[in-house]
Amino acid sequence: MTEKPKVAWYWCASCGGCEESFVDLAERLLKVFEAVDIVFCPVAMDFKREDVEKLPDGSITVALINGGISLKEHEEMVKLLRRKSKIVIAYGACSAWGGIPGLANxxxxxxxxxxxxxxxxxxxxxxxxxxxxxxxxxxxxxx
Incomplete structure (x- = not known):
């Protein structure tokens, strides 16, 4: 049996729409959980920064970053996830273009x-x- 891809998902300053799109998968979420191993998702599970720090560099297949980076904590976590991940994706309007939090501009x-x-x-x-x-x-x- 091949190892499932490891996925991390971090929530910065966002509107919540990305999380909602995930929840909207409803029963199809079960197929997602069968296909991937979620190793970090603090919005849904009890994971801490230390959990990510313990992972070997490059061990996460893909990290999804949603929301704008507006706090030092966000910056530090995104840099840590970059080191631990093979691929980093800016997921959603807030991380890619500013979204609702960007209206503060x-x-x-x-x-x-x-x-x-x-x-x-x-x-x-x-x-x-x-x-x-x-x-x-x-x-x-x-x-």
Missing amino acids: LYDRNEVLERKYLEVPTVENPKEVMPTKKTIVNIPEAG
Whole structure:
């Protein structure tokens, strides 16, 4: 029996549509689970960064990255997944073109950050932690 391809799926700043498209597979999800071995998918299963760090470099067949990289945590995880994966795919409108989170580009940066991290009634951020000013991600080729 051949080994199933190993798949990782990481969720950055996104609208949730990619996860919804996956769930919309309904009973066909069972065929997906028969065909691949999901080794990392924190939105659906209890996996931690340490789990990915323990994997050998290049051992993941494909990593799907959905959502925009807007936090240092996102950048670090995407770089780690690049090292661990043979193929990395920007999956969905948010990771490929900015999507709904990209609409923040239409407004003043400070206004958006204050609204998101300090003013929204459902946000609990007593230390008033804010994102860093700029995140640049240079993902090297696999090799």
